[in-house]
Amino acid sequence: MSGPTDRIPPALRTEALEQLLVERELVDPAVMDKFIATYERDVGPMNGAKVVARAWTDPAYHERLLADGTAAIKEMGFGGPQGEHIVVLEQAADVHHVVVCTLCSCYPWPVLGLPPSWYKDPAYRSRVVREPRAVLAEMGLDVPADRRIEVWDSSAEVRYLILPRRPAGTEDWDAERLAGLVTRDAMVGVAEVGAP
Amino acid sequence: MDSIADMGGMQGFGPVPAPEADEPPFAETWEGRAFALTVLTMGRISGQNLDAFRHALGRLHPLDYLSDGYYGRWLNAAELMLTDSRILAPGAVDARVRRNRGEDVTEPPLPEPRRPDYAPTAAGSLREVDDPPRFAAGDTVRTRDLHPTGPTKLPLYLRRRTGTVAALRPAHVLPDTHAVFEGENAQHVYTVSFRSRDLWGPEAEDFTLHAELFESYLEPDS
Numbered sequence: 001m002s003g004p005t006d007r008i009p010p011a012l013r014t015e016a017l018e019q020l021l022v023e024r025e026l027v028d029p030a031v032m033d034k035f036i037a038t039y040e041r042d043v044g045p046m047n048g049a050k051v052v053a054r055a056w057t058d059p060a061y062h063e064r065l066l067a068d069g070t071a072a073i074k075e076m077g078f079g080g081p082q083g084e085h086i087v088v089l090e091q092a093a094d095v096h097h098v099v100v101c102t103l104c105s106c107y108p109w110p111v112l113g114l115p116p117s118w119y120k121d122p123a124y125r126s127r128v129v130r131e132p133r134a135v136l137a138e139m140g141l142d143v144p145a146d147r148r149i150e151v152w153d154s155s156a157e158v159r160y161l162i163l164p165r166r167p168a169g170t171e172d173w174d175a176e177r178l179a180g181l182v183t184r185d186a187m188v189g190v191a192e193v194g195a196p
Numbered sequence: 197m198d199s200i201a202d203m204g205g206m207q208g209f210g211p212v213p214a215p216e217a218d219e220p221p222f223a224e225t226w227e228g229r230a231f232a233l234t235v236l237t238m239g240r241i242s243g244q245n246l247d248a249f250r251h252a253l254g255r256l257h258p259l260d261y262l263s264d265g266y267y268g269r270w271l272n273a274a275e276l277m278l279t280d281s282r283i284l285a286p287g288a289v290d291a292r293v294r295r296n297r298g299e300d301v302t303e304p305p306l307p308e309p310r311r312p313d314y315a316p317t318a319a320g321s322l323r324e325v326d327d328p329p330r331f332a333a334g335d336t337v338r339t340r341d342l343h344p345t346g347p348t349k350l351p352l353y354l355r356r357r358t359g360t361v362a363a364l365r366p367a368h369v370l371p372d373t374h375a376v377f378e379g380e381n382a383q384h385v386y387t388v389s390f391r392s393r394d395l396w397g398p399e400a401e402d403f404t405l406h407a408e409l410f411e412s413y414l415e416p417d418s
Binding site: 007008010011012013014015016017018019020021024026027031032035036039040044084085102103104105113114115116117118120121122123124125126127128129130131132133134135138139140148149150151152153154155156157158183185190191 | 201202203204205206207209210211212213214215216217219220221222223224225226228229230231232233235236237240250253262263264265266267268271274275278283284288289290292293296297306320321322349351353365366368385387395396400401403404405406407408409410
């Protein structure tokens with residue numbers, strides 16, 4: 001524990017810790033490089049966007065996704081840490097879902113990758129379970145008063161993926177093109193997917 | 197324990213940072229290194245006991261939890277667990293930083309490791325439980341008045357509250373004992389729904405709050 005004035009910058013502490021663990025052969029820098037690259041390139045919201053776009057264009061998949069999110073997501077080839085049990089919640093005209101983890105920053109890694117800054121921020125974690133409408137408005141999403149808000153605090157190992165509403169004007173779009181519209185923020189429930 | 201990590205409902209953190217459209221997973225190089233170091237050493241120090249890692253986050257001094265953001269707290273929790281299991285000597289990281297800066301520092305000797313005597317009974321956190329679930333969807337339940345000094349996943353803001361069971365989820369290992377290497381004690385887990393005004397008073401926004409709660413956190417509402 002250190003006070004605020006004598007803190008060593010985390011970059012230097014990380015470097016020192018890595019040296020100590022590499023010297024002891026507890027970690028291999030080449031394996032670290034590969035692991036970091038996986039989360040920079042292969043695991044991210046583009047995975048979730050493919051799931052959403054398929055649900056929008058394939059009614060049977062849509063049904064399977066809502067019935068058993070984990071299995072339907074696995075069908076698309078996505079699984080792994082922080083994806084043991086994924087529940088998919090569908091936005092609707094009368095209900096708006098939004099997801100948080102107040103105790104840590106639990107997040108469905110296989111479909112959304114690592115969480116963005118705002119999701120991990122104490123302000124989001126503390127406030128969205130207390131004043132979600134105000135928080136969403138601050139983040140640019142005004143939820144009409146007649147639309148019910150449901151907040152999901154991922155306090156154990158269930159992970160949530162939000163299925164946003166398909167925007168108007170995309171009726172003849174295919175799944176690949178639709179996936180390009182789907183954002184990370186919409187799949188956590190702090191935004192909607194905008195019309196093209 | 198009532199730790200800095202249990203943030204639901206706390207006030208004073210100000211506005212939520214504006215989302216960035218294409219935020220990379222790691223804003224700085226060290227964040228990716230800290231992430232990889234933590235995940236890749238966790239198996240060696242605790243047999244992938246993720247609950248122990250989360251509890252290490254909660255055991256940090258609030259300054260160490262908050263000062264360097266998400267990956268800063270990961271780094272600090274990893275160091276705490278590595279020190280607990282005597283893979284690192286206390287002060288080893290600080291000494292190495294100073295040596296790297298060119299200071300004349302004697303690094304502490306390597307301690308004799310004392311890793312937790314622990315192995316998971318299966319991969320991941322989900323388990324089968326033989327006992328039938330105590331509650332069913334639609335039941336009214338009350339969260340217990342628990343004040344453990346060790347880990348818990350019953351958030352402060354959901355203690356002593358009345359809610360409704362919305363769904364039974366797959367059983368999980370119980371973090372309260374698992375995080376401190378005292379057994380998996382798998383339990384049924386429920387999604388419980390609360391009315392916002394039962395949590396935050398009659399002036400609060402009107403919404404529904406759902407959370408996953410372990411069976412031992414709940415009692416029938418009477």
